[in-house]
Amino acid sequence: MTHATDTHTALTAPRRRRFTASERQVSVIRHLVLMSFALVVLFPFFWIVSAAFKTQIDLLMGKVLFTPNLDGFLDVIFDKTSDFARNFANSMVIGLISTFLVLVIATLAAFSLYRLQWPAWVLHSLLGWSVIFHMVPPITLAGAWFTMFRSVGLDNSYTGIILAHTTLHLPMALWMMGVFVRDVPKELVEAAQIDGAKVPQILWHVVLPIVRPGLAATGILTFIFSWNEFPVVLVLSQRQTATVPLGIGKYAQENTIAFTEMAAASTLSILPAFLLLLFAQRFIVRGLTSGAVK
Amino acid sequence: MKTDTFWRHATLWPALVLFALLTILPLIKLLALSFHDVEWINREAVWDWVGLANYARLPQDNLLRAGALNTLIFAVVAVALQMLIGFILALLTTRVVRGRVFYRTVFILPILVPGIIIGAIWKLMYSYDFGVLNSLLLWLGLAPQDWLGNPDLALLSVIVVDVWHWTPFCFLLLLAGLESLPDDIFEAAKIDGASRWQQLRHITLPLMLPTIAVTFVFRMILAFKVFDEIYLLTGGGPGTSTEVISFTIYRRFFTEDQTGYGAAMSIAVIAVIAAGIIAATRATAGKGAKA
Numbered sequence: 001m002t003h004a005t006d007t008h009t010a011l012t013a014p015r016r017r018r019f020t021a022s023e024r025q026v027s028v029i030r031h032l033v034l035m036s037f038a039l040v041v042l043f044p045f046f047w048i049v050s051a052a053f054k055t056q057i058d059l060l061m062g063k064v065l066f067t068p069n070l071d072g073f074l075d076v077i078f079d080k081t082s083d084f085a086r087n088f089a090n091s092m093v094i095g096l097i098s099t100f101l102v103l104v105i106a107t108l109a110a111f112s113l114y115r116l117q118w119p120a121w122v123l124h125s126l127l128g129w130s131v132i133f134h135m136v137p138p139i140t141l142a143g144a145w146f147t148m149f150r151s152v153g154l155d156n157s158y159t160g161i162i163l164a165h166t167t168l169h170l171p172m173a174l175w176m177m178g179v180f181v182r183d184v185p186k187e188l189v190e191a192a193q194i195d196g197a198k199v200p201q202i203l204w205h206v207v208l209p210i211v212r213p214g215l216a217a218t219g220i221l222t223f224i225f226s227w228n229e230f231p232v233v234l235v236l237s238q239r240q241t242a243t244v245p246l247g248i249g250k251y252a253q254e255n256t257i258a259f260t261e262m263a264a265a266s267t268l269s270i271l272p273a274f275l276l277l278l279f280a281q282r283f284i285v286r287g288l289t290s291g292a293v294k
Numbered sequence: 295m296k297t298d299t300f301w302r303h304a305t306l307w308p309a310l311v312l313f314a315l316l317t318i319l320p321l322i323k324l325l326a327l328s329f330h331d332v333e334w335i336n337r338e339a340v341w342d343w344v345g346l347a348n349y350a351r352l353p354q355d356n357l358l359r360a361g362a363l364n365t366l367i368f369a370v371v372a373v374a375l376q377m378l379i380g381f382i383l384a385l386l387t388t389r390v391v392r393g394r395v396f397y398r399t400v401f402i403l404p405i406l407v408p409g410i411i412i413g414a415i416w417k418l419m420y421s422y423d424f425g426v427l428n429s430l431l432l433w434l435g436l437a438p439q440d441w442l443g444n445p446d447l448a449l450l451s452v453i454v455v456d457v458w459h460w461t462p463f464c465f466l467l468l469l470a471g472l473e474s475l476p477d478d479i480f481e482a483a484k485i486d487g488a489s490r491w492q493q494l495r496h497i498t499l500p501l502m503l504p505t506i507a508v509t510f511v512f513r514m515i516l517a518f519k520v521f522d523e524i525y526l527l528t529g530g531g532p533g534t535s536t537e538v539i540s541f542t543i544y545r546r547f548f549t550e551d552q553t554g555y556g557a558a559m560s561i562a563v564i565a566v567i568a569a570g571i572i573a574a575t576r577a578t579a580g581k582g583a584k585a
Contacts, residue, residue, distance in 0.1 A: 038400045062424040109309035137519040140560035143547040144320030167316040199301035228408035230522040245410040266411045273406040
């Protein structure tokens with residue numbers, strides 16, 4: 001247990017040895033607990049990745065030992081009936097452009113709200129509205145987006161989906177960039193203003209260098225959440241603009257589910273987030289803690 | 295120091311315009327739609343004024359009732375389990391030094407994976423004929439279960455997926471909270487002879503309350519929005535046993551093309567959530583003023 005050690009036992013030498021031994025025991029137990037927890041978390045991922053390397057027959061027979069096979073991946077990527085490559089490209093385009101827009105709009109707005117002397121009611125009503133919008137299930141507004149986009153000819157268009165994703169992730173980004181922009185000392189902004197610097201110069205030379213890690217954190221999370229988003233693309237896009245989650249949803253809806261392909265497509269679509277988690281983890285952690293805890 | 299008015303406005307307006315066009319305007323649109331019966335003829339919407347008829351239908355809608363009830367059960371049970379398991383695991387594993395990066399990587403991974411893929415993964419594991427769970431049951435000599443097809447079991451199966459999905463993140467947040475508690479209070483309590491249970495009850499829990507509250511609220515919001523996993527795992531079925539509110543709206547609005555009625559349902563859900571947020575803010579603000 002956490003506080004199993006006794007302060008008195010640490011005082012004398014022979015007891016000290018027992019103390020370290022029991023501490024080692026506690027540490028071993030902690031690691032066992034964490035290890036089993038980690039295995040429970042990892043097992044389903046291991047299972048789907050291994051399913052992706054099985055043939056449909058091996059999979060349906062529930063074989064544990066099998067010869068790895070790349071057919072699932074090859075079918076998903078190269079087969080003429082598979083839309084996966086296009087879905088992947090669509091997700092990239094929609095994710096990257098909406099992330100860029102979110103970062104620009106959120107950074108400008110956060111800087112404006114926290115450093116350019118807006119009255120308190122402006123700050124509170126904008127942030128309040130953004131919180132309410134963030135808590136509402138996206139499917140409620142998706143219906144209105146669908147009818148509005150349809151009436152201006154933006155249904156099933158990249159523009160419509162990008163706009164929707166930008167709006168959807170703006171509250172989170174506004175919140176996070178607000179946290180990071182408040183790290184910029186007010187005195188620094190005021191000193192720059194006294195020196196005659198205009199707002200664009202202040203943003204570029206004073207704010208940007210300070211919030212750059214914050215931008216990375218916000219950007220990575222926005223991209224991942226756009227990549228993962230499902231209900232809104234389900235409503236707004238059709239085949240040409242479909243993203244990865246839609247493609248995978250489709251595998252599961254067919255009468256005979258192509259499990260190998262579904263597993264292979266799932267494995268491939270986890271890759272971007274997995275690589276970001278391996279190589280940009282400090283930004284992800286920073287973003288998650290500023291978004292969820294502060 | 296006078297700020298340049300032009301730039302003050304120019305920096306805030308993009309956000310204001312986007313919110314106005316894509317959140318306020320749709321809300322007005324939804325409100326307008328909710329008083330009409332809408333039919334699509336040659337991509338043109340034909341509106342028929344029906345007054346409050348759409349809203350009057352809401353209380354009688356069995357699907358909506360099932361959806362609201364299941365969402366509530368799903369959110370409360372799943373989040374309670376995640377918090378409880380996460381907290382116990384965090385208590386058991388504070389101050390582990392070695393392997394932190396590895397554990398953190400593993401525990402963050404599930405929340406970065408698309409919900410739809412979480413669904414795909416578990417659909418594979420829950421499969422009646424070849425899923426790993428039934429293989430395990432057979433190996434143990436037990437009868438295989440129709441995890442997603444049995445109306446008595448389906449909601450529980452979906453909750454298990456959510457608990458698997460989110461417990462690691464609750465664990466990480468609660469662990470960070472536990473590790474930031476000051477050591478000297480516990481030292482003092484130990485010297486005063488407080489038992490481990492007393493320390494937990496009278497020191498750890500009160501000090502952890504803010505972290506617990508934040509984790510709880512964060513999870514509840516997401517749990518009420520649940521859609522992706524259920525879309526893939528059960529599609530709301532069998533019957534209405536895993537129907538959730540987002541799914542009911544989707545079904546009425548899009549699958550059945552009841553645009554006006556779907557809009558009324560959306561407005562009702564948004565109103566309930568907004569009222570909840572405002573009430574919660576008032577309550578905490580009132581408490582803060584008294585304290």
